[in-house]
Amino acid sequence: MEFLKELGIQSHNAGAATGADWLPGKGTHIRSYSPVNGALIATVGSTGRDEYETVLRTAAAAFEQWRLVPAPQRGEVVRQIGEALRGKKDALGRLVSFEMGKSLQEGWGEVQEMIDICDFAVGLSRQLYGLTMHSERPQHRMYEQWHPLGITGIISAFNFPVAVWSWNAMLALVCGDVCVWKPSEKTPLSAIACQRIIAEVFTRNQVPEGACCVINGGREVGQWLAEDGRVPLVSATGSTAMGKAVGVTVAARLGRCLLELGGNNAIIISQHADLDMALIGSVFGAAGTAGQRCTTTRRLIIHEAVYDNFKERLVKAYGQLSIGDPLDERNHVGPLIDKAAVKMYEEAIAACKEQGGHFVVEGSVLAGAGYESGCYVRPCIAEVGADYPVVQTETFAPILYLIKYSRLEEAIAIQNNVPQGLSSAIMTTDLREAERFLSAAGSDCGIANVNIGTSGAEIGGAFGGEKETGGGRESGSDAWKAYMRRQTNTINYGTRLPLAQGIRFDI
Numbered sequence: 001m002e003f004l005k006e007l008g009i010q011s012h013n014a015g016a017a018t019g020a021d022w023l024p025g026k027g028t029h030i031r032s033y034s035p036v037n038g039a040l041i042a043t044v045g046s047t048g049r050d051e052y053e054t055v056l057r058t059a060a061a062a063f064e065q066w067r068l069v070p071a072p073q074r075g076e077v078v079r080q081i082g083e084a085l086r087g088k089k090d091a092l093g094r095l096v097s098f099e100m101g102k103s104l105q106e107g108w109g110e111v112q113e114m115i116d117i118c119d120f121a122v123g124l125s126r127q128l129y130g131l132t133m134h135s136e137r138p139q140h141r142m143y144e145q146w147h148p149l150g151i152t153g154i155i156s157a158f159n160f161p162v163a164v165w166s167w168n169a170m171l172a173l174v175c176g177d178v179c180v181w182k183p184s185e186k187t188p189l190s191a192i193a194c195q196r197i198i199a200e201v202f203t204r205n206q207v208p209e210g211a212c213c214v215i216n217g218g219r220e221v222g223q224w225l226a227e228d229g230r231v232p233l234v235s236a237t238g239s240t241a242m243g244k245a246v247g248v249t250v251a252a253r254l255g256r257c258l259l260e261l262g263g264n265n266a267i268i269i270s271q272h273a274d275l276d277m278a279l280i281g282s283v284f285g286a287a288g289t290a291g292q293r294c295t296t297t298r299r300l301i302i303h304e305a306v307y308d309n310f311k312e313r314l315v316k317a318y319g320q321l322s323i324g325d326p327l328d329e330r331n332h333v334g335p336l337i338d339k340a341a342v343k344m345y346e347e348a349i350a351a352c353k354e355q356g357g358h359f360v361v362e363g364s365v366l367a368g369a370g371y372e373s374g375c376y377v378r379p380c381i382a383e384v385g386a387d388y389p390v391v392q393t394e395t396f397a398p399i400l401y402l403i404k405y406s407r408l409e410e411a412i413a414i415q416n417n418v419p420q421g422l423s424s425a426i427m428t429t430d431l432r433e434a435e436r437f438l439s440a441a442g443s444d445c446g447i448a449n450v451n452i453g454t455s456g457a458e459i460g461g462a463f464g465g466e467k468e469t470g471g472g473r474e475s476g477s478d479a480w481k482a483y484m485r486r487q488t489n490t491i492n493y494g495t496r497l498p499l500a501q502g503i504r505f506d507i
């Protein structure tokens with residue numbers, strides 16, 4: 001386990017950090033077990049309430065300074081973070097893979113996603129543009145400017161233990177905000193490794209202590225952030241249930257939320273699809289990351305003319321998936337995060353059968369050599385009705401549902417008729433079909449792709465979705481605006497004070 005040493009992970013790790021400085025973590029210890037082999041990797045102290053106060057005070061003080069550093073200089077620090085991540089890509093990717101269970105390719109991919117957002121944020125640090133407007137009054141000038149907002153609270157999920165934090169933190173940093181990050185209690189070590197990497201860069205650049213903080217712990221610690229009036233923005237990634245709790249708490253104090261919650265993503269496979277392409281997109285989308293992406297393909301809506309043929313090809317492809325140690329690059333599918341996730345997988349399969357589902361690839365929990373952790377499951381496929389309750393629900397596991405359609409309008413209606421609205425795709429070579437899918441009467445999701453699966457979005461676009469996905473947008477495009485406050489400025493450089501709307505007020 002060379003990579004643990006390289007990243008500074010010890011057998012017991014302090015629980016909270018304000019940069020290079022660590023607080024012991026006086027709360028109960030979190031044990032991080034690898035789903036790969038069930039081994040205890042290390043323990044971490046969770047943050048006590050008084051330590052939380054120290055972190056928040058340090059972050060607030062850091063903000064006073066950091067907001068005054070010119071944005072391009074903040075970008076220069078983020079550029080160096082990108083460089084540091086390049087240097088640690090191999091080790092950090094391995095830790096992500098070992099702690100979370102995704103394949104090594106995907107672990108490295110996740111770190112690459114961090115590097116990409118750093119590059120994006122560096123450019124952005126010179127492009128935090130506001131508009132100028134023409135005033136209706138003579139000798140007046142109007143414009144808007146974007147100011148730093150304050151402390152950004154980041155609550156992240158286990159499935160992308162490092163990338164989703166970086167989408168938020170790197171944008172927040174160039175915007176002049178400071179961050180307090182509560183990572184998933186299932187993947188605290190990946191967060192500790194990130195903190196160590198950035199702390200080195202911060203120390204070198206004399207970034208104020210508190211600009212990026214970590215607090216470890218469970219739901220309670222996340223709730224402290226949600227309730228805290230000193231945190232103007234809480235960006236939370238996770239289940240819809242978690243998002244509803246955080247959203248209500250933050251809204252009650254009129255704070256701002258950026259929510260990226262559950263998905264129930266479908267690919268429509270038209271009779272005009274390139275089926276080779278559709279096969280790769282579907283199998284990677286459904287079985288990749290063992291079905292634990294918020295963008296995972298959960299439903300395939302297949303045209304009746306190609307249904308049987310495509311189903312056969314899917315079954316064959318699933319037969320070729322190798323499941324096992326994700327650090328062994330020959331394997332396609334690693335374990336689920338823990339036994340609780342395995343239980344949810346089993347329950348969803350049982351519910352699907354009870355509701356009338358017919359499995360064409362059976363699911364099962366794997367046992368025996370290499371599967372001792374009890375977290376490895378077989379990706380499975382069921383033919384279902386679109387309205388089955390289990391099909392309407394996001395289960396974070398590799399269960400793929402097949403639904404047949406005959407008209408495109410029907411397929412789009414099925415695709416939209418779920419509570420979630422994150423990602424969607426159509427496989428077709430027919431331009432008219434593709435454009436109908438992307439039109440206002442098409443997909444209702446935040447992401448809609450053509451001839452690409454539902455997962456694996458690039459960082460350059462705004463990432464997020466509608467309905468129960470929470471409505472937030474992270475990462476690229478103009479998502480940075482969520483991390484700043486907008487100020488409209490009107491300047492009168494004349495010698496009179498005319499009122500807007502022509503109102504007269506003579507004294």
Ligand code: UN1
Pocket residue numbers: 113159160164237292293294295454455456457458
């Ligand atoms: C998530 O699962 O929370 O689009 C994020 C993707 C990745 C990000 C997924 N770039 O699949």
